Amino acid sequence: MKATIMYGAGDVRVEEVADPVIQHPTDAIVRTVRTCICGSDLHPYHSMRPSSHGQSMGHELLGVVEETGPEVTTVKKGDLVIAPFAWSDNTCPTCRDGFQTACPHGGFYATRQTAGLQAELSRIPLADGSLVPVPGVTEDDTPVLPSLLTLSDVYLTGYHAAFMARVRPGQTVTVVGDGAVGLSAVLAAKQLGAETIILMGRHRARTDLGVEWGATHVVPERGDEGVQRVLAITDGLGSHAVLEAVGHMPAYEQSYRVARTGGVISRVGVPQYEEAGVGFRSLFGRNLTLTGGPAPVRAYIEDAIPQVLEGTIEPGRVFDVTMPIDDVPAGYAAMDARDALKVLVTV
Amino acid sequence: MKATIMYGAGDVRVEEVADPVIQHPTDAIVRTVRTCICGSDLHPYHSMRPSSHGQSMGHELLGVVEETGPEVTTVKKGDLVIAPFAWSDNTCPTCRDGFQTACPHGGFYATRQTAGLQAELSRIPLADGSLVPVPGVTEDDTPVLPSLLTLSDVYLTGYHAAFMARVRPGQTVTVVGDGAVGLSAVLAAKQLGAETIILMGRHRARTDLGVEWGATHVVPERGDEGVQRVLAITDGLGSHAVLEAVGHMPAYEQSYRVARTGGVISRVGVPQYEEAGVGFRSLFGRNLTLTGGPAPVRAYIEDAIPQVLEGTIEPGRVFDVTMPIDDVPAGYAAMDARDALKVLVTV
Structure with missing residues (x-):
């Protein structure tokens, strides 16, 4: 064979x-x-x-x-x-x-x-x-x-991100990454009732599919500029759930910066790092929850x-x-x- | 004054x-x-x-x-x-x-x-x-x-640990630390219906109060030995929730090692570190959730x-x-x- x-x-x-x-x-x-x-x-x-x-x-x-x-x-x-x-x-x-x-x-x-x-x-x-x-x-x-x-x-990996984040009707969800898993996470968040879905990605053909699947906003900017865009969309509060479908450190850091106080970062991109910020300045000070894993x-x-x-x-x-x-x-x-x-x- | x-x-x-x-x-x-x-x-x-x-x-x-x-x-x-x-x-x-x-x-x-x-x-x-x-x-x-x-x-800080871990009736909860917050976390976990409560601490007068408040097991050992004791108590599976009331790195590492796959580590001890393990070997591989913060x-x-x-x-x-x-x-x-x-x- x-x-x-x-x-x-x-x-x-x-x-x-x-x-x-x-x-x-x-x-x-x-x-x-x-x-x-x-x-x-x-x-x-x-x-x-x-x-x-x-x-x-x-x-x-x-x-x-x-x-x-x-x-x-x-x-x-x-x-x-x-x-x-x-x-x-x-x-x-x-x-x-x-x-x-x-x-x-x-x-x-x-x-x-x-x-x-x-x-x-x-x-x-x-x-x-x-x-x-x-x-x-x-x-x-x-x-x-x-x-x-x-x-x-792929789809159920995106779903796992949304499920572990306990996405609920009415919430704001940010998806980091416009690959196939990220787009699947958009679709899953929509199925779970998310009201505002912000897709952080810059590949137009991909983000177009994300919009068809329920993304209400597309943010192509990264780093500080991307964070500011998400905060502007969310009245300065950030996102109830952040679904991280990339796995690299910049995506992790972007995720906690766009999360709302008390919000959840749910990772399904396999982390290409072992250590990361979890202390007062990153997760602890604002009661952020970090979750996710192999779906x-x-x-x-x-x-x-x-x-x-x-x-x-x-x-x-x-x-x-x-x-x-x-x-x-x-x-x-x-x-x-x-x-x-x-x-x-x-x- | x-x-x-x-x-x-x-x-x-x-x-x-x-x-x-x-x-x-x-x-x-x-x-x-x-x-x-x-x-x-x-x-x-x-x-x-x-x-x-x-x-x-x-x-x-x-x-x-x-x-x-x-x-x-x-x-x-x-x-x-x-x-x-x-x-x-x-x-x-x-x-x-x-x-x-x-x-x-x-x-x-x-x-x-x-x-x-x-x-x-x-x-x-x-x-x-x-x-x-x-x-x-x-x-x-x-x-x-x-x-x-x-x-x-103090009490409601312990309660916050249990609340953020979503402790439910019938669960196994491990509390790391026998200070006043750790003991409060035992009391709160009991209020939320935890069935098995393992208190990791070595100060007898303190752990005695923990037992009065609902701890079913006291584990004075730390490090590998402490982890093995908790795993033995939990049929090798670990604890649904780990309430971490210390804030030092060894307590963090102990926490993810005694957590059950899919379990929650809830921190209320102010972390005396900023970076820690969150990758495949620590949190991600077993779908562990990390939560908590200032109560x-x-x-x-x-x-x-x-x-x-x-x-x-x-x-x-x-x-x-x-x-x-x-x-x-x-x-x-x-x-x-x-x-x-x-x-x-x-x-």
């Missing part, structure tokens, strides 16, 4: 590799219908040191079950399924709390344990917990497939599927380019150059 | 100073019935550089209104009143949000703007917002006075007064030593030596 392997910064290849096989009785093998490239895949694309054996890539998958291990009970051959970007048992106390990304028995794709999902076939561990069937939909229902795929990561999309996916199928939301619009799997290297380059917002991959 | 002035580390004096006078039409003059010494007063007691003019001290006050400016409408001469440790208008958007400690028109005592409250008389700015009358109680109702005084800071006790005080008067809570038990104002320097020394948990001052 074909799979995506990264050999170093800027060096992504699609190669023939052995088909995956059932290794544990709880595994399933899934044939890819749609996969995609994530903004987080660009981190190694920028920085990975050359490697002779390479690193398999991808963690987003909509597919059809091909085979199940003897202990799998909740999905069967032929089911259309979504694979959340982390696998988990979905039964332990941590999963029952709704934080499946930290399941002590689970893990992540494209790691030593499990291959990446930008491939024709994938082995899914703990399939009962890690796959969610989409009843009544087949792989021929083309228009709905992109939005279903976003439930494996446990598994916790939200069953509620989101009907929203997609009924057309309430169409998060698949973040995909502005579609390519066959052979062209995945060009997809990385297009996202890196910001020629593509997010690349959908067919097989 | 007598007032408390600090001239440098370890150098506190009670001196005769001019009586305060009404400076603004919204001011009130309050005669002290009870005041006290705060753990935070020990920070300058340790570190203040020698000063020839000195620094007035104190921010906790139960007193009787002596005089009001012409624009004061909600309190009158003769009222027994509690002064929250920050003054505020209590009408602006920030105050209405419940964060009066950040009121843009307010401020703190013992600053350039306003003298400290360890004195016989005090000028209270914005008296309508900054004083809360206690109807039906007089300064002769001695037994209830200490608990009423705790509503100006807006003004927001909670009206609900707490009946709890005190009905005897539901007796937070005044944190006072284990009572001294007249002339002995305040000895009170600082006793708290610094941990001979006293918290010193109540009479005038």
Whole structure:
């Protein structure tokens, strides 16, 4: 089968590799219908040191079950399924709390344990917990497939930001970052009833989609100027919730500066820093709350599927380019150059 | 009148100073019935550089209104009143949000703007917002006075920690620190329904009061050993909420290590650091929430007064030593030596 392997910064290849096989009785093998490239895949694309054996890539998958291990009970051959970007048992106390990304028995794709999902076939561990069937939909229902795929990561990561910030009707929400996750956070904040949604971003094609999804204001300025713009929009008070979908330190600092006293900063951009300001001058003095983390999309996916199928939301619009799997290297380059917002991959 | 002035580390004096006078039409003059010494007063007691003019001290006050400016409408001469440790208008958007400690028109005592409250008389700015009358109680109702005084800071600071952590019935709560605020946080967590309350502290007389107030476990160990003890008590999962009432970095690090995935760390100990770990390894990876700040006790005080008067809570038990104002320097020394948990001052 074909799979995506990264050999170093800027060096992504699609190669023939052995088909995956059932290794544990709880595994399933899934044939890819749609996969995609994530903004987080660009981190190694920028920085990975050359490697002779390479690193398999991808963690987003909509597919059809091909085979199940003897202990799998909740999905069967032929089911259309979504694979959340982390696998988990979905039964332990941590999963029952709704934080499946930290399941002590689970893990992540494209790691030593499990291959990446930008491939024709994938082995899914703990399939009962890690796959969610989409009843009544087949792989021929083309228009709905992109939005279903976003439930494996990008849309529900944006939703997690808004959920952890406890966005409520009437609130003012600022979204930092106009990437696919930031735009998803706009859509989620709107679903949760935010009245004013300020999108901080400067890429017009992207912010236009943000406006369609509910952003009431777009602030292209950054730093001091951006902060002043947000404060001006909010009567000098700042934003009840700030959804941070970037992960770099300037975005963190911008976030606490535009937050209202007593407000919440909710991060879903993986922080590219370990230490940051949390003392009197940054968070403590104004009773700011800092929250967020890797999105446990598994916790939200069953509620989101009907929203997609009924057309309430169409998060698949973040995909502005579609390519066959052979062209995945060009997809990385297009996202890196910001020629593509997010690349959908067919097989 | 007598007032408390600090001239440098370890150098506190009670001196005769001019009586305060009404400076603004919204001011009130309050005669002290009870005041006290705060753990935070020990920070300058340790570190203040020698000063020839000195620094007035104190921010906790139960007193009787002596005089009001012409624009004061909600309190009158003769009222027994509690002064929250920050003054505020209590009408602006920030105050209405419940964060009066950040009121843009307010401020703190013992600053350039306003003298400290360890004195016989005090000028209270914005008296309508900054004083809360206690109807039906007089300064002769001695037994209830200490608990009423705790509503100006210590008890409601502990309450703020539990409130911001959204402690709910059935949860496990860990309190870091067995000072007066930490013990108050135990009492507040119990009021909010916490089922398991783990108090991390090593001063037996203090932790005994914590147990009376609801602590189900006391963990005297610190560092790795303390973390392992808490994890053992919580089936390896950690605590839903961690109430941090210390303010030093080791307490911060201990807090995120004993928090359950998806849990909350709520700080009310003023952080003696500005930067700290917030990235994947500390907060982000396990979706931990960090919250807290200077307690807006003004927001909670009206609900707490009946709890005190009905005897539901007796937070005044944190006072284990009572001294007249002339002995305040000895009170600082006793708290610094941990001979006293918290010193109540009479005038």
